[in-house]
Amino acid sequence: MEGETVDDGSAPSKREPIRRCLATGARRPREELIRFVLGPDATPVPDLAAKLPGRGMWLSADAGSIKTALDRKLFAKAARKAVTPVPDLAARVEHLLVRRCVELLSLARRAGEAVCGFEKVRAALSSGSVNGDGGVLIQASDGAADGxxxxxxxxxxxxxxxxxxxxxxxxxxxxxxxxxxxxxxxGGLGRAFLLEAGRLKGFRGTDPM
Structure with a gap:
């Protein structure tokens, strides 16, 4: 069902990379959107990995799209059944995205593909070993502007x-x-981190990437 706002829960296909946001109608690669399925209690469940069984519903990765979907009862319209609202759904999605980013960063650290600390990061950047093919500089949003x-x-x-x-x-x-x-x-972990950070950006303001 290429380009649709819902899917039938079948395995993803390389021929079906595009989905349309329920709230905005924007057509985007599926990895840039958030998939939702209905749980047993008829609440929308974020499926960040797009692997849960069930009819999938897609939204742009930002708090505004989730609010629109809740306010306009778009989950119920897409599912064609009553849906139990979840007022803090955007906050839940943000939390899950943060966890995915932290877990990917931790995996990169354990694989020897990430370092932290000003001096180690400066040395890595100065060495030329970090490039745009999955390499990424991560800076704390609450860190000092000078550093x-x-x-x-x-x-x-x-x-x-x-x-x-x-x-x-x-x-x-x-x-x-x-x-x-x-x-x-x-490398692959850096590219995966960037994908998740791209989705998180819709929930955490306008800090530069």
Whole structure:
């Protein structure tokens, strides 16, 4: 059902990469949207990995689209049945996206593909080993502007910068209380992190990426 706002729950196909947002009608690659299915209690359940069984309903990855879907009862219209509203649905999706970002960063750290701390990040960026093919500079949204600016300058605009996680959230991925700066080396984990960060951006304001 290419381009539709719902799907029948079958396995994804390479021929069906596009879905349409229930709220806005925008057609986007499925990895940029959020899939929802109805749970046993008829509440919309976020399916970030797009793997849960059931009829899928797609929304743009931002709080406004979720609010519109709830206010206009679009889940019920798409499912063609009564749906139990979830007032804090956008907050739940944001929390799940943060968890996915932290988990991916932790995986990259355990695989030896990520480091944190100002000096280690500066050394990685200065070495030329980080590039735009999955490499990413991560800066805490609540970190000092001076340090963030110095490291961002080293990217020369060629490496994505994500400033959506807090210092505590970045620190959690590295097994420490807090960390303001981190970098992920080029590769699949970096690309996966960027996809999730792209979706998280719709819930955490306008910090640069």
């Amino acid at each position: 963030r600016g110095k490291l961002s300058a080293l990217t020369r605009g060629d490496i994505p910068v994500v400033a959506l996680l807090t210092a505590d959230e970045i620190g959690e991925a590295f097994g420490r209380d807090a960390s303001v700066h981190a970098v992920v080396m080029p």
